[in-house]
Amino acid sequence: MRTLRTIRNCRRWKARCSRTWDSLVETDEPRVRFCDGCEKNVYFCSTDAETIEHALAGDCVAREEPAREELPRMVIGRPRVPIQVTPTQREARVWNKRERGIDKVLDGRVEASRRCPSCSYPVLSFRKTCYVCGHEVGRAE
Numbered sequence: 001m002r003t004l005r006t007i008r009n010c011r012r013w014k015a016r017c018s019r020t021w022d023s024l025v026e027t028d029e030p031r032v033r034f035c036d037g038c039e040k041n042v043y044f045c046s047t048d049a050e051t052i053e054h055a056l057a058g059d060c061v062a063r064e065e066p067a068r069e070e071l072p073r074m075v076i077g078r079p080r081v082p083i084q085v086t087p088t089q090r091e092a093r094v095w096n097k098r099e100r101g102i103d104k105v106l107d108g109r110v111e112a113s114r115r116c117p118s119c120s121y122p123v124l125s126f127r128k129t130c131y132v133c134g135h136e137v138g139r140a141e
């Protein structure tokens, strides 16, 4: 599957930073690159634990996600021929949905106060369910 490495937890933007890992300046560390827009290091994270650790430290994080062309096509209305979704497209859709949930958690204001017992991503205090895995966490005290 073709993938893209996107930037998360950047405090500079309200929306997600539009840069990709490939556009950042290489450093001596293969998993660390420098963003000359924010003048900050960006840490490539391949696991959730690394992602959470760097996000809580306030770092910009890069994560891999499926390239847009891997996702099933969006259709408006009812197509004459039903759209076939391949297993790879289905996998890309599930992966993409999870990454969009992670985006919502890592919006530059991540807080450690509450963690999801299922996936261990932080859960914002007003949420009753985890953005990442959908686990019911109930309201914060």
Ligand SMILES: [Zn+2]
Pocket (backbone or CB within 6 Å): 116, 117, 118, 119, 120, 121, 130, 131, 132, 133, 134, 135
């Ligand atoms: Zn969760």
